[in-house]
Amino acid sequence: MDSSSSQKGSLLSQPKAVWAVGFACIIAFMGIGLVDPILPAIAEKMNASQSQVTLLFTSYNIVMAVAMLITGVVSSRLGTKWTLLCGIIIIAVFASLGGASNSIWALVGLRGGWGLGNALFVATALSAIVSLSRAGTAQAIILYEAAIGLGISVGPLLGGELGSISWRGPFYGVGVLMVVAFIFLLVMMPKTKQMTKAKSSILDPFRALKYRGLSTLGITALLYNFGFFTLLAYAPFVMQLKERGLGYVFLGWGLLLAVTSVFVAPQLQRRFGTISSMCAMLTLFAATLLAMGIWTSSKAVVIISVIIAGAFLGNNNTLITTAVMQAAPVERPTASAAYSFLRFLGGAIAPWLAGKxxxxxxxxxxxxxxxxxxxxxxxxxxxxxxxxxxxxxxxPAH
Structure with missing residues (x-):
């Protein structure tokens, strides 16, 4: 058997815990896309400006950025399974409260709480899948990105359908899905060992950033997230589509993101190298955003550009996540926390700046x-x- 076929076999031959975390990832990331198609509806129903509505992403990302610094501290004390479960239940509570809110500022605050839950879940899920996988780092990251892609692609479709009934529907939908994920993870995932031998310190991510490879990738993500979250948070306002239409557009975006992250990114990595491929994908994404800026008044150009951008972002997500896991001689949860802290700072500023x-x-x-x-x-x-x-x-396999 050649190495490629053995790698394909190993990708699917995973412990039960990996599939449990992967399924929970799909549901967790459905929550992000579920809300995207209702942004214009929220602005209309709550008499809010576009920049106020984009604060739903800003509060979410700023809390995520700061909370990433404590994910290692929490997971080293609670263990992987209970950190994931805590994150899921926090998301469920704040999403449901968001559906019951009646002001844009209450909704912005509740999205911050949602960000706390997502930080605990996302940082721990990535390092859990990588640590528990039998297939090595590269294959584990492909599984993680596949779960993200599936969640992001299906989420907007469901969000568009629920949002066409009421803007509150997707928030309640997230709450229900998180309860399903909680039960599934509670039953299916066995208790795991701590991912670190010693209890982590809140200073560990800052210490990790002294490694220039990791800090370079973190700052790169901070910068490119200005483009990513401009597309995610602001594009719905210029497409002039109803909730269901926006759901289908972001379904196409998410499907391309999922397919490229799993099938195309590893091929690019093997043929051209991780860093060269990453630069190429980011350059193509930048060109797509500039095209959207030039032809903003053309609905067709904006819609097609949003969908095509999913391919570039899917490739880049897998490439840069793989690079982060290999960037510094620190434990994976610490590397993930340090990188994510910088990445989500960019995601916090960009949505508000786009609206303004x-x-x-x-x-x-x-x-x-x-x-x-x-x-x-x-x-x-x-x-x-x-x-x-x-x-x-x-x-990349190790």
């Missing part, structure tokens, strides 16, 4: 600024390429 730029100037500017930030991320990688050489030379 549209109010200050015109609807074209948010996409152009987002595209420029993504181009800067590529330049930053190229300037620091010497600190990333070891990633291309590493064996």
């Amino acid at each position: 730029l549209a109010e200050w100037f015109n609807p074209h500017v948010p996409f152009i600024v987002g595209g420029c930030f993504v181009l800067v991320s590529v330049l930053f990688v190229l300037m620091n390429r010497n600190h990333l050489k070891h990633i291309d030379h590493a064996d």
Whole structure:
């Protein structure tokens, strides 16, 4: 049997705990896409401006960024399983309360609580899948990205259907799905050993950032997330579609993201190397955002660009996540927390900035600024390429 076929076999031959976490990841990431199609409806029903509605992403991401710093501390004390379960139940509670809220500011605050739950879940889920997998780091990350892609692609479709009934529907939908994920994980996932031998410190992620490879990737993600969250949070306002239509657009986006993250990214990695492939995908994503900025008034261009961007983001997500796991000689949960802290800082600023730029100037500017930030991320990688050489030379299967 050749190595490629053995790798394919090993990808599907996983412990029960890996499949349990993967299923919970699908449901957790459905929660993100579930809300996206109802952003314009929230603005209309609550008499809120676009920049106020985009704060739903800002509060979510800023809490996630800060909470990432404590995920290692929590998981090293509670263990992997109970950290995941705590994250899920927090999401369920705050999503359900969001569905019952009657003001945009209450909703913004509750989304922050949702971000806390997501931080505990996301950081722990990635390191759990990588640690528990029998197939090595690269294959485990492909499984993780596949779960994300499935969740992100199906979420908007369900969100569009529920949102066409009421904007509150997707929030309650997330609450119900999280309860399902909680029960599934509680029953299916065995108690796991601590992922770290010693209890983690809140300072560990900051110490990890002294490694230039990890800090370079974190700052790169901070910059490219300006583009990512401009597309996610602001594009629904210029597509001029109802909730169901937005759901189908982001379904296409998510499907391309899922397919490329699983099937295309590993091929690019083997043929061109992790860092070169990442730079190429980010450059194509920047070009897509700039096209959206130039032809913002064309509904067809914006819709097609959003869907195509899913391919570039799917490839990049797998490539950069693989690189982070190999970037520094620190434990995986610590590397993930340090990287995610920087990444979500970009995701916190970008949505609010996109809404404000549209109010200050015109609807074209948010996409152009987002595209420029993504181009800067590529330049930053190229300037620091010497600190990333070891990633291309590493064996991604280990």
